[in-house]
Amino acid sequence: MNALEIADVWKYYGDFPALRAVALTIEPGSTMALLGRNGAGKTTLLRIIAGLSRPSRGSIKIQGLDARDEATRRRIGILGHGIALYDELSAIENLTLFGRLYGLHNPRKRADEMLERVGLARVRDGLAREFSRGMRQRLAVGRAFLHDPEVLLLDEPFTALDDRAIAVLQSMIQSMRERGRTIIMSTHQLREALELASHVALLQRGQIVHTGERVQQMVEDTGWLYRTYGDN
Amino acid sequence: MFLRLFIHDVWTIAAKDLHSELRTKDAWNASIAFSVVILLLFSFSFDPSSDQVREFSGGLLWMTYAFAGALVLNRSFAREVQNDCLDALIASPVSSAALFVGKALANFAMLFAVELVSLPVFVLFYNLRWGAAQVGPMLLVLTLGTWGLTVIGTLFSALTVNLKLRELMLPTLVYPMMIPALIAAMTLTTNLLAGQPLGIGIRFLVAFDIIFTVLAVVFVDTVLVG
Amino acid sequence: MREKIIIGLAIFAGALLAWNMNTIFTGLPDELNQGAIYRIIYFHVPANILGMLGFGLGMVFSIGYLVTKDLRYDALAASVTEVSLVFASIGLATGSIWARIIWGVWWAWDVRLTSWLVCWLIFGGYLMLRRAIDEPNQRARFAAVVSVLGSVNAYICYMSIKWWNTQHPQPVLTIRDGGGMAPGMEAPIYWNLLALACFSAILVMVRMRQESFAREIDTLRRMAHAQ
Numbered sequence: 056m057n058a059l060e061i062a063d064v065w066k067y068y069g070d071f072p073a074l075r076a077v078a079l080t081i082e083p084g085s086t087m088a089l090l091g092r093n094g095a096g097k098t099t100l101l102r103i104i105a106g107l108s109r110p111s112r113g114s115i116k117i118q119g120l121d122a123r124d125e126a127t128r129r130r131i132g133i134l135g136h137g138i139a140l141y142d143e144l145s146a147i148e149n150l151t152l153f154g155r156l157y158g159l160h161n162p163r164k165r166a167d168e169m170l171e172r173v174g175l176a177r178v179r180d181g182l183a184r185e186f187s188r189g190m191r192q193r194l195a196v197g198r199a200f201l202h203d204p205e206v207l208l209l210d211e212p213f214t215a216l217d218d219r220a221i222a223v224l225q226s227m228i229q230s231m232r233e234r235g236r237t238i239i240m241s242t243h244q245l246r247e248a249l250e251l252a253s254h255v256a257l258l259q260r261g262q263i264v265h266t267g268e269r270v271q272q273m274v275e276d277t278g279w280l281y282r283t284y285g286d287n
Numbered sequence: 288m289f290l291r292l293f294i295h296d297v298w299t300i301a302a303k304d305l306h307s308e309l310r311t312k313d314a315w316n317a318s319i320a321f322s323v324v325i326l327l328l329f330s331f332s333f334d335p336s337s338d339q340v341r342e343f344s345g346g347l348l349w350m351t352y353a354f355a356g357a358l359v360l361n362r363s364f365a366r367e368v369q370n371d372c373l374d375a376l377i378a379s380p381v382s383s384a385a386l387f388v389g390k391a392l393a394n395f396a397m398l399f400a401v402e403l404v405s406l407p408v409f410v411l412f413y414n415l416r417w418g419a420a421q422v423g424p425m426l427l428v429l430t431l432g433t434w435g436l437t438v439i440g441t442l443f444s445a446l447t448v449n450l451k452l453r454e455l456m457l458p459t460l461v462y463p464m465m466i467p468a469l470i471a472a473m474t475l476t477t478n479l480l481a482g483q484p485l486g487i488g489i490r491f492l493v494a495f496d497i498i499f500t501v502l503a504v505v506f507v508d509t510v511l512v513g
Numbered sequence: 514m515r516e517k518i519i520i521g522l523a524i525f526a527g528a529l530l531a532w533n534m535n536t537i538f539t540g541l542p543d544e545l546n547q548g549a550i551y552r553i554i555y556f557h558v559p560a561n562i563l564g565m566l567g568f569g570l571g572m573v574f575s576i577g578y579l580v581t582k583d584l585r586y587d588a589l590a591a592s593v594t595e596v597s598l599v600f601a602s603i604g605l606a607t608g609s610i611w612a613r614i615i616w617g618v619w620w621a622w623d624v625r626l627t628s629w630l631v632c633w634l635i636f637g638g639y640l641m642l643r644r645a646i647d648e649p650n651q652r653a654r655f656a657a658v659v660s661v662l663g664s665v666n667a668y669i670c671y672m673s674i675k676w677w678n679t680q681h682p683q684p685v686l687t688i689r690d691g692g693g694m695a696p697g698m699e700a701p702i703y704w705n706l707l708a709l710a711c712f713s714a715i716l717v718m719v720r721m722r723q724e725s726f727a728r729e730i731d732t733l734r735r736m737a738h739a740q
Contacts (some may be wrong), residue, residue, distance in 0.1 A: 069649035070584070070728050071735035094739050103376045108513040111582070111650075123512070129380040137371025141303075141308045155299045156379045158292075198375075260739060442662075446655055450645045459641055460659065463634040464666050467673040474680050483590050488680075502665065506658045509579065513649060 056119050058083040058206055058237035059104065064113035066099055067260075073099050075261045081239065084249055086232060088269065089241040090098070090280060091258035097241035100258065101210050104239065105133050117206060129157060132204030135214055138195035142184035146175050146194055149183055150201055157202035165201060173197040173223050189217035196224050200231075201257050207231060209240035213247050221247065249274045290303050296381045300389025301396075307366065308397060314362040315397065322355035322405040340413050345477030348409055349469050352402050353436060353462065359397050360440030361457050363390050364448040373448065373511075383508035391441040391503075398433050415480055424485050425476070431492040432472030435499065439464050442503040446510050468495050515722075519715050526711035533704045541698055550614045553607050559706040561604035561629065565610025568636060572664035575657035584728065587653035589645060590660060592720035594636055596713050601633045624678050628671040635663040649731060691711055 059081040066074040074096050081087050091097050106113060106122040115122045118130065122266040133139075140149045147166055154162025170176045183191060192215075195208055199207065207228075213221060228238060228251055244250040248258040251253075255273060256266040265284035273280050308314060329347055333340070367373035376386055410417060440461055447456045471491040478486065533555075543549050574590035577583075600708035608626060613619050620626070639659050 067650065068735060070732040071739075073735075102513075105374075106512070107374055107377055125382065127381050128378060131378065133375065133378050135371055135374060137374070139371050139375035141307060141372060142370065143307050148306075152299070152303055153375075153379070156376070156381055158295075158380060205387070446658065450642075452645055456642060456645055460638045463638060464662065466631050467666065468668045470673050470677050472597075474677055478680075488676065491669075491676060495669060495673075498669070502662060506662070509639055509654060510658060513607065513654075 056083075057081060057116075058085070058118060059239070060114075061100075061104075062114050062116075064100075064103065064110045064115065066096075066103065066108070066286040067111040073261050074103075074110070076257075077261070078261055079256060079263060079266060081237060081254070083118075083237050084232075085236040085253045086228075086238040087240070087254045087256060088248055089239060089256050089258060090243075091241075095258045096261040097258055098210060099261075101135075101208055101241055102238070105131060105208050117217070130205040132199045132202065132207045133210075134195060134199040134208070135210045138191050138198075140183050140191065140194055140198060142232035143182060145180050145182050146170055146186075147179040149194065150197055153198050153201055159202055168198040169201050172227075174219070189220050192216050193221040193223050196220065196227060199228050205236055207236065207238045207240075209238065211242060212240055213242070213245045225251070246274060246277075249277075255280065257281075259285055293382070293385050296385035297389040297392065300381065300386055301374075301392040304363070304366075304390060304393035306363075306398060308393070314359045315401070318355045318358045318397075318401045318457060319404055321358060322351050322401060323408055325351045325354055326405065326409055326412055341415070341481055342477065344409075344413060344415060344480050345473040345475065347413075348406070348476055349432065349473045351405060351409070351432070352398070353465060353469060353500055355401055355405070356398050356433075356436055356440065357458055357461065359394055359401065359445050360437070360461070361454065362444075363394050363441055364444040365453065368448055377511055383511050384504045386443060387445065387507040387513070388443075391437050394441050395434055395437045398437055399429065402429055402433060404431055418482070421479050421482075424479055427489070428475045428479065428485070428492070431489070431496055432475075435468030435472070435492060435495050436465055438496065438499045438503050439468075442499075442507060442510070445507060468492060471495070515718065516612060519718055522711045522715050526691065526708045526715070528696060529704060529711070530708040533701050536704075537701050541701070550556075550611060553611045554707045555701050557604055557607040557611065558702050559709045560607065562598040562706060563709055564597045564601035564604055564629075564632075567593050567600065567713070568632060568664060568667065571636075572599065572660050575660035578653050578657045579661075583648075584649060584653055586605060586655065587649075588721050588728075590657065591640075591724060592717045594639055596716045598636050598640065599716075600709070601629065601636070602712065604630060605633060606635065622678070624671065624675045628667065628674050629722035631670045631674075632663075632667045634665060649728060681690075697714075 057080050059079065061077055061079040064074055064077040065072055077096075077100060089100065099108070103110050104117070104122060106128055109123070111129050119125045120127045122128075141152070144152065145165070147170065150166035150169055152160045154165050159165050167176070167179070168171065168178050173196055175190060175193055175197070178186070178190070183194060199209075212224060216224065225247065231238060232251070238251075240248055240252075249269065252269045254267065255269050257264050264286075265280070317507075326347075329351075364373065367376060377383070381389075409415070440457075443457055443461045443464070447453045447460070450456055473489045475485055475488045475492070478488075537552055537555055541552075543551070571590045571594035574593060575584050578586035578590060593615050605626070608629075612621055612626075639656060642659055643652055643656050646655060
């Protein structure tokens with residue numbers, strides 16, 4: 056069974072199609088880099104996969120189930136632009152909360168382990184609003200990976216991360232790949248992201264214009280993909 | 288199994304909201320202060336010691352609750368907008384219905400607490416006489432009336448949360464919708480304070496509460512998931 | 514074709530209205546108790562009927578949108594509700610003027626007047642909400658929810674104000690419509706209703722056209738920004 060199957064998905068804003076006939080298949084264990092310029096539809100597509108938005112037409116199946124299905128949402132992890140954490144709660148309280156929301160057996164223990172993993176165990180009782188930006192980002196990474204998701208959605212994950220947060224994220228993505236989990240990340244072709252990817256898909260004006268395995272040339276020459284498959 | 292999960296989720300969400308509010312006390316402080324100020328302002332506009340006050344005591348009290356309550360209700364979903372927490376909640380396994388009910392319960396608890404605190408202030412300012420027999424029925428009216436306000440306010444808080452002019456749109460939409468519940472609660476309260484028993488107005492409150500709780504739970508998913 | 518229908522309806526309605534006005538002002542005598550002002554009923558009643566029907570239709574079209582996700586249902590709901598709000602305003606204003614002359618008060622907490630005012634506020638809020646949302650599908654979705662909730666609420670409101678009135682003794686005000694009208698006086702109400710219904714159909718069609726243009730412009734703008 057495929058990790059993700061997107062068939063003929065359209066998304067309209069009014070009568071304007073932000074996504075057109077998008078079809079994508081992602082095999083389990085692959086790391087897909089979703090590329091495209093701003094406004095191409097990457098975030099729109101990711102939001103639909105995450106279950107935050109419904110397609111106007113078409114279907115999304117994640118491990119055979121609908122994106123809004125409760126079982127599906129249990130298996131998806133999300134790291135978006137906002138850190139999705141409560142400023143007035145402490146690090147341990149934040150992670151324990153999300154542990155409960157995702158139905159983990161021992162949320163507090165798992166939260167403690169994750170804080171250790173992202174290097175925030177020392178400040179577990181500190182309030183999120185007191186953290187530096189880098190610490191907040193690491194806590195967000197902890198939240199996304201807390202419930203050991205089978206499918207991970209990352210929206211431009213390496214933008215605006217400091218070096219320590221990037222290191223933590225890279226190591227967690229790597230460990231997920233080793234365990235055969237699926238990762239989908241939208242990206243502006245940062246080298247770090249492309250190096251991790253096994254597959255790429257290029258989105259242009261709401262349509263997938265290319266999808267296939269990642270090629271070394273993409274990593275070395277960031278404009279190559281657009282020149283080859285884009286329309287400029 | 289589903290019910291157990293639902294209750295677990297509702298409880299987690301309600302506890303989170305209450306926990307957050309207790310930490311910051313933003314809405315709580317504003318709401319209490321606002322209700323005391325309103326009661327004070329009203330007392331300047333007429334002589335609080337006159338007997339006529341009894342006639343509109345219920346109206347005054349519930350108007351105060353409605354205005355002060357708007358502060359709490361607005362905060363309900365507004366607290367999720369910062370840092371994109373709302374997206375994280377919607378994407379989590381928690382159903383929209385559980386999210387709504389959890390938040391509504393938390394709002395209810397906060398509103399009820401504000402009301403319990405401002406009630407003695409009200410009785411004090413307006414020299415009203417209380418009987419022990421009135422406490423039970425009063426609590427019933429407070430509970431049913433507050434739930435009506437909460438259910439409407441929480442749903443519309445979800446609806447207006449991402450709009451520009453959120454602070455303007457919420458009161459504009461919510462107050463007309465609250466009118467049936469407010470009318471019933473106001474009249475029942477006035478009757479109680481005048482020593483009369485509760486009448487059929489209670490049925491209105493119950494009907495209003497049931498109808499709008501059901502409608503809210505039905506529509507909340509449409510509102511939250513685009 | 515559309516223009517022909519609109520013009521045809523306008524001519525028909527205009528002629529009907531003119532003929533009816535003639536009947537009302539020259540053909541009918543002044544009413545026994547009320548004098549000349551009773552004639553306001555020929556606008557007050559049709560306006561209120563159309564307003565109420567319109568709000569109900571708005572709810573139906575809103576449900577239509579929620580089920581089919583077709584934006585044309587949303588356009589219909591918005592157009593019908595907006596036109597109804599105009600008629601509700603006319604109903605409230607004419608009612609108020611009549612009350613001032615006959616009862617000496619600009620306003621009375623009569624169940625129908627009060628609940629009609631609340632209705633006006635609810636659907637006024639509906640239109641304000643529409644203006645606050647940019648994206649057409651989100652606007653349609655939220656407006657539909659408000660329309661359904663508002664319509665249910667309007668009905669409950671009517672019932673609760675009726676009950677509230679029993680708690681507060683009201684000055685006894687004479688019934689102002691239906692009942693004891695002389696045969697010749699009742700017919701013009703229905704003719705006016707027909708004429709105003711035609712006008713409201715015209716207004717809805719014009720509004721629908723505006724909605725269609727607005728959608729097109731919105732789409733073009735998005736296309737332009739996407740480049």
